[in-house]
Amino acid sequence: MPVQLPHRVRRRAPLTLAAAGLVLLAPTAAPAVARPASDVPRRPAAPREGAVSAADLLARVRNCTRVSRGLYRSDAAAPATIPVCGTEGAVFWTADMDIDCDGRPGTRCNATTDPTFSPATAFTQSDGRYLSAESLPYVVVPAPSTLWDYRAHGVRGGTVAAVVHQGRVQYAVVGDVGPSAIIGEASYATAAALGIRPDPHGGGTASGVTYILFEDSRATPVESHAAAVEVGERLARSFVRGTRDAARRPGATGAGQPLAEDRGAP
Numbered sequence: 001m002p003v004q005l006p007h008r009v010r011r012r013a014p015l016t017l018a019a020a021g022l023v024l025l026a027p028t029a030a031p032a033v034a035r036p037a038s039d040v041p042r043r044p045a046a047p048r049e050g051a052v053s054a055a056d057l058l059a060r061v062r063n064c065t066r067v068s069r070g071l072y073r074s075d076a077a078a079p080a081t082i083p084v085c086g087t088e089g090a091v092f093w094t095a096d097m098d099i100d101c102d103g104r105p106g107t108r109c110n111a112t113t114d115p116t117f118s119p120a121t122a123f124t125q126s127d128g129r130y131l132s133a134e135s136l137p138y139v140v141v142p143a144p145s146t147l148w149d150y151r152a153h154g155v156r157g158g159t160v161a162a163v164v165h166q167g168r169v170q171y172a173v174v175g176d177v178g179p180s181a182i183i184g185e186a187s188y189a190t191a192a193a194l195g196i197r198p199d200p201h202g203g204g205t206a207s208g209v210t211y212i213l214f215e216d217s218r219a220t221p222v223e224s225h226a227a228a229v230e231v232g233e234r235l236a237r238s239f240v241r242g243t244r245d246a247a248r249r250p251g252a253t254g255a256g257q258p259l260a261e262d263r264g265a266p
Contacts, residue, residue: 007108049171050233056240061085061092068148072183074206082183083147089239092212095184097142097165099191099200100140100176101133109134109188114200122177123157131175133187136223138175139163139211140185147181150174152217158215158222164210165194171232173219184209187253214239222260 064085071080074096084093101109102118109132111117121131121138131138139161141150150156159174163186170193178185186209191198196205214235219228 015036045125049169050236052169052233052236052240054167054169054192057162057164057169057212057236058210060240060242061090061094061210063087067091067153070147071143072147073181074184075182076179080181082152084154084183088242089235090212090214090234091150091155092210093183094208094210096206097191097194097196097204097209098185099198099203100138100178100185101200102185103130103136103187104132104150104209106132106134108199116200121175123175123222131187131263133175133189135189136175137163137170137172137190137193137225138187139213139230140176140187141174141213142177142183143177143180145180150213153213154217155213158218160214160219160222160228160235161218162214162232162236163190163194164212164213165196165205166207168194169236170194171228173222173228174213175222184211186211189214212239213262 053087064083065087066083067086068084072082072084072093072095073080074082075098082093082095084091084201086092101114103109103121105111105117105119109117119130121133124130141155142148144151155174157174161172162175163170163172170190172186172190175187176185188198191204194209214232217231217235219229219231
């Protein structure tokens with residue numbers, strides 16, 4: 001079966017984001033006025049999810065043993081300076097964060113708020129629908145290439161990640177695949193939870209985000225953030241202790257066995 005290319009082939013240009021959506025109005029109602037995403041109230045970002053601190057996680061990834069054959073760019077015009085590193089039980093990198101607003105459309109991620117919006121993600125949730133960038137914290141991995149192939153390191157759709165930024169920890173899943181030479185991207189929901197401006201126009205952050213992906217792990221179902229937190233917290237505790245815990249939740253599909261949402265993904 002031929003390998004399906006990722007739905008996105010380049011890092012998007014910055015775009016203006018406004019809170020938008022179709023609203024059913026009474027005949028006498030005044031037109032709704034959209035507000036820019038930066039004006040949309042959101043809950044303050046929590047320092048971390050669970051008991052494992054950002055400092056403890058970063059201490060475990062202080063040294064880089066490179067597993068990628070080459071270096072990645074943070075954006076198409078940036079120099080290639082970012083390695084993918086490996087250690088016992090995880091792969092990781094430190095880069096920027098660009099905002100992925102693709103997947104099931106909502107009020108903040110749709111074709112109106114994001115002109116390059118794609119209604120598809122590389123991986124799907126348990127019912128076959130695409131993921132929701134605005135509600136599900138997920139990270140983006142680069143498409144397999146001669147630089148690096150995430151599949152060779154026990155990473156796939158639903159793999160659990162700990163994302164660290166400015167003392168905060170957010171658990172997420174691998175939910176989408178991006179360009180083969182660029183790294184450093186996560187969903188609207190991931191950015192918002194970390195206190196990073198989440199809109200695709202001027203949002204994200206230029207540096208200082210560490211992505212730690214736990215090999216052979218799985219959140220089941222993929223769309224359950226609670227499952228990602230449960231698995232991620234357990235693996236993070238083992239990771240900072242320097243031990244290798246069982247990566248799978250009870251009843252989850254075994255490593256290397258593709259689920260329905262993995263079939264056809266690169």
